[in-house]
Amino acid sequence: MSDKIATRQAYGETLAKLGATHPEIVVLDGDLSGSTMTKLFAKAYPERFFNMGIAEQNLYGTAAGLALSGKTVFASTFAMFASGRAYEIVRNSIAYTGANVKICATHAGLTVGEDGGSHQCIEDIALMRVIPGMTVVSPADAVSARVLTEKIAELKGPVYFRLGRSAVPVLYPDDATFEIGKAVELRPGNDGAIIATGVMVAEAVAAADRLKEEGLQLRVLDMHTIKPLDEKAILKAASETGGIVTVEEHSVIGGLGGAVAELVVRKQPVPMAMIGVNDVFGQSGKPSELLVAHGLTADHIMEAARRLKQK
Amino acid sequence: MVDLDFLKQKANAIRLNSIKAVYLAGSGHPGGALSAIDILTVLYFYKMNIDPKRPDLPERDRFVLSKGHATPGLYATLAERGYFPKEELKTFRKLGSSLQGHPDMQRLPGVEMSTGSLGQGFSASVGMALAARLDKRPTHIYTMIGDGEMQEGLVWEAAMAAAHYNLGNLTVIVDWNGLQIDGTNDEVMRIIPVEEKFKSFGWQTELIDGHDMAAIVAALDRAAAAENTPCAIIAKTVKGKGVSYMENNYAWHGKAPDETLARQAVTDLGGRWDE
Numbered sequence: 376m377s378d379k380i381a382t383r384q385a386y387g388e389t390l391a392k393l394g395a396t397h398p399e400i401v402v403l404d405g406d407l408s409g410s411t412m413t414k415l416f417a418k419a420y421p422e423r424f425f426n427m428g429i430a431e432q433n434l435y436g437t438a439a440g441l442a443l444s445g446k447t448v449f450a451s452t453f454a455m456f457a458s459g460r461a462y463e464i465v466r467n468s469i470a471y472t473g474a475n476v477k478i479c480a481t482h483a484g485l486t487v488g489e490d491g492g493s494h495q496c497i498e499d500i501a502l503m504r505v506i507p508g509m510t511v512v513s514p515a516d517a518v519s520a521r522v523l524t525e526k527i528a529e530l531k532g533p534v535y536f537r538l539g540r541s542a543v544p545v546l547y548p549d550d551a552t553f554e555i556g557k558a559v560e561l562r563p564g565n566d567g568a569i570i571a572t573g574v575m576v577a578e579a580v581a582a583a584d585r586l587k588e589e590g591l592q593l594r595v596l597d598m599h600t601i602k603p604l605d606e607k608a609i610l611k612a613a614s615e616t617g618g619i620v621t622v623e624e625h626s627v628i629g630g631l632g633g634a635v636a637e638l639v640v641r642k643q644p645v646p647m648a649m650i651g652v653n654d655v656f657g658q659s660g661k662p663s664e665l666l667v668a669h670g671l672t673a674d675h676i677m678e679a680a681r682r683l684k685q686k
Numbered sequence: 687m688v689d690l691d692f693l694k695q696k697a698n699a700i701r702l703n704s705i706k707a708v709y710l711a712g713s714g715h716p717g718g719a720l721s722a723i724d725i726l727t728v729l730y731f732y733k734m735n736i737d738p739k740r741p742d743l744p745e746r747d748r749f750v751l752s753k754g755h756a757t758p759g760l761y762a763t764l765a766e767r768g769y770f771p772k773e774e775l776k777t778f779r780k781l782g783s784s785l786q787g788h789p790d791m792q793r794l795p796g797v798e799m800s801t802g803s804l805g806q807g808f809s810a811s812v813g814m815a816l817a818a819r820l821d822k823r824p825t826h827i828y829t830m831i832g833d834g835e836m837q838e839g840l841v842w843e844a845a846m847a848a849a850h851y852n853l854g855n856l857t858v859i860v861d862w863n864g865l866q867i868d869g870t871n872d873e874v875m876r877i878i879p880v881e882e883k884f885k886s887f888g889w890q891t892e893l894i895d896g897h898d899m900a901a902i903v904a905a906l907d908r909a910a911a912a913e914n915t916p917c918a919i920i921a922k923t924v925k926g927k928g929v930s931y932m933e934n935n936y937a938w939h940g941k942a943p944d945e946t947l948a949r950q951a952v953t954d955l956g957g958r959w960d961e
Contacts, residue, residue: 401820425816425851433809433843440813443791443799445744446820448813464840467803472791586905 379542381519382574383666386538387412390449392537394420397528401441403427403450405434410540411451411481420537431456431639435478442475445514447528450476454483454537458499469533470506471596477527478503479536483513484624485652486541486574487671491681495657495665500572501629503535504602511602513537513557513631515576518547519559519599526555539624541662543574546597558605568612571622572598572631575650575671579622582676593680604634606642613643618656618683620648622676624666627651646686648679688732690899697727698901700766701928702957703775704758710854711779714787717938719759721896721923722830726763728902729828733910738768741795745823748798748814752807753832753861754788755940760797761785769796804832805840808822808858812844815856815916826910830859834866842887848916849888856916857909858889861896863925865936869939884918888903896921 393400394416402424408414417424427434438450446549451457457480458465469476480499488605504511512534514520514528520538527534546561553559560658561576562583576597583593594616595610613619619639621632632649639645652669666672688736700723708714726749729893730736734747751760758778765772770784777783784794788802803808811829835841841852848856860880868874877883892905892914902921909917925939926932929951943951952959 397766423820428849428850429776430846432805432840433812433847436806436809436840436844437813437816437847439806440799440810440815441817442813444814444821446816446817463803464806464809467800472800643865672758 378545380545381540381542382514382517382520382538383412383540385517385520386479386524387415389521391419392640393525393528394423397447399445399447401446403434403438403447403448405429405431405452405456407452411479413451416458416549420440429434430463435461435464436468438476439472439474443472448476449479450669451481452503453494454480454496454499455494458496458502458621462502466506470509473508473532475531477534477536477649479538480540481538482540483537484539484573485657485665485671486539486624488541488662488665489659491659492656495653497626497657499537500601500623500625500631501633504634508533508535509602510555512600513573514599515573515597516543518545518549518551519553522551523555523599526553530555537573539574540572544577545578546580551601556600556603556605559599560594562593562595563599564594565616566591566593567618567620567683568594568596569620569622569676570596570598570612570617570631570635572601573624575624576624578671578673579676580671582680584678586672586680591680591684598631601631601634604638605637609635609638610643613639613645618646618686620650620676620679622650622682624671625651627653646683648683650675650679688903693727693731693899694768696731697724698955699817700727700759702763702952702955703756703762703765703772705948705951707762707778708758708942710776712942713779714758714942715755715940716758716942717865717925717932717936718753718832718863720927720929720932721925722756722861723759723763724897724899725830725859725861725902725921726759728899728906730763732903733906734828738796740923741769745825747826747828750799750801750807750811750827750829752801752829752836753804754801754807757785757787757789760789764796796931801941804835805838805844809840809844811856812847812853815848815853816851818855825855827856828859829856830861833860833862833864833871833877834874836860836880837875845884845887845889852914853916854913857906857919858916859894859921861923863923865934865939867923867936867939869936873903874947881920890915890917892917892919893937894919894921896923928955
């Protein structure tokens with residue numbers, strides 16, 4: 376389990392496999408199929424793949440029309456363009472109509488790396504989860520990305536699927552199972568809870584393992600589905616552990632931290648710390664350097680958890 | 687033979703019901719509905735393969751009102767064609783109605799796409815045309831856009847894609863009444879030359895009088911016969927067509943007449959107020 380694989384790689388491979396059993400799947404891309412990995416589907420099923428060029432608004436508008444004609448549409452580009460440039464088309468043509476479109480957005484977050492702040496989307500979870508009827512899923516590793524790709528193919532209606540560029544550790548055994556809307560408890564503990572999503576789950580696990588050596592047992596939840604939120608798991612963690620640290624490769628405004636806070640403040644108030652990008656844009660650098668520079672490492676999580684425990 | 691008199695009578699009845707619906711709602715977009723109604727009438731009463739009793743039939747043709755604000759025209763046409771009782775037109779724009787200010791496909795069977803945010807109906811039509819071809823269905827997609835709508839970049843993204851994918855099963859009708867909310871197209875943001883723009887994107891084009899029933903019939907017949915090329919029908923129309931004080935007056939883009947003016951409109955259209 377020490378291999379590192381990008382979640383976009385697992386997505387692309389799974390999508391190509393699904394093509395065999397799901398003739399209703401149609402895939403669209405916006406001139407980035409080699410990066411989003413939809414090229415694997417395109418190679419296997421060229422008649423069901425449409426490259427829409429560098430025109431993301433029409434990419435998602437066309438996706439809506441195909442879906443409203445009975446297709447299951449996987450439409451990919453970078454997170455910045457899917458959630459940003461095409462936002463209002465996603466809102467009105469896809470979500471408002473309930474179209475069965477899977478917006479599979481890669482290169483989310485800071486770990487895009489050297490391309491810099493213009494391409495590091497740290498607002499997409501906030502933008503997507505505020506849309507009525509939108510399911511938002513953010514897998515942590517290759518195994519969960521594979522299984523959740525299969526799950527969203529079966530789910531009727533719009534889904535935002537958040538994927539990363541960089542290779543990340545594999546956290547789960549091959550036969551792990553996942554349910555949309557149900558968090559996974561990766562580590563047990565009652566000295567606080569770390570609720571993480573996406574590629575930050577690996578850092579959360581590392582933090583918990585090191586804190587255990589200091590005598591603190593932190594519960595770790597992989598919140599792969601941000602909407603609908605697993606309220607039961609969060610409220611249980613709040614009441615049993617007394618404090619929550621949220622961790623995401625996203626702005627601290629409106630993302631996982633916001634979603635968890637909205638819930639606990641109403642139903643089970645506990646002290647919280649939010650680890651994410653602190654209302655600034657990203658910048659060029661190696662992914663690992665960026666995580667350090669913006670305070671998104673196991674060290675930062677440990678520090679936040681210790682402080683929370685002292686409260 | 688096409689019964690042009692029958693089409694003209696239907697168009698007039700639809701105009702009357704559109705005006706009454708906007709008057710009863712106290713708001714809405716009469717100008718751009720009246721300019722579109724002759725084309726809507728030919729589509730729904732002559733051209734399209736549709737069955738109001740079975741609005742979900744996969745092989746049906748589809749009409750997408752990309753200029754979604756023209757709902758008074760669309761709803762009055764759907765009611766006239768039998769998709770729902772005309773009585774329901776009285777609920778237009780009211781709380782809980784299926785007849786939303788802009789079309790909502792989740793609320794009203796017969797509406798093929800929720801539109802209103804301009805450019806998006808056209809873009810969705812590209813997807814519908816691709817799906818029909820993948821499924822080898824005889825479906826033809828007819829999409830109406832406004833002239834001001836052509837200022838949206840998305841329109842040209844969609845036009846480029848439709849030509850690239852040789853979508854002969856897609857016809858776009860431009861309701862070119864020359865006016866938009868703030869004034870004439872020429873004043874607000876010049877869109878001419880319209881026909882040449884579509885031609886340069888690889889489309890077959892037709893330039894017609896959008897109130898000449900015979901011309902609309904002939905242009906739609908030619909467009910539907912095209913095999914590998916999308917067709918744009920540029921229809922020169924009159925905003926507010928049929929109502930004396932609304933014709934060519936952009937002030938009537940988005941407001942309702944009071945009772946006096948509504949009665950005047952009904953008289954202009956040769957109808958009766960109490961019908």
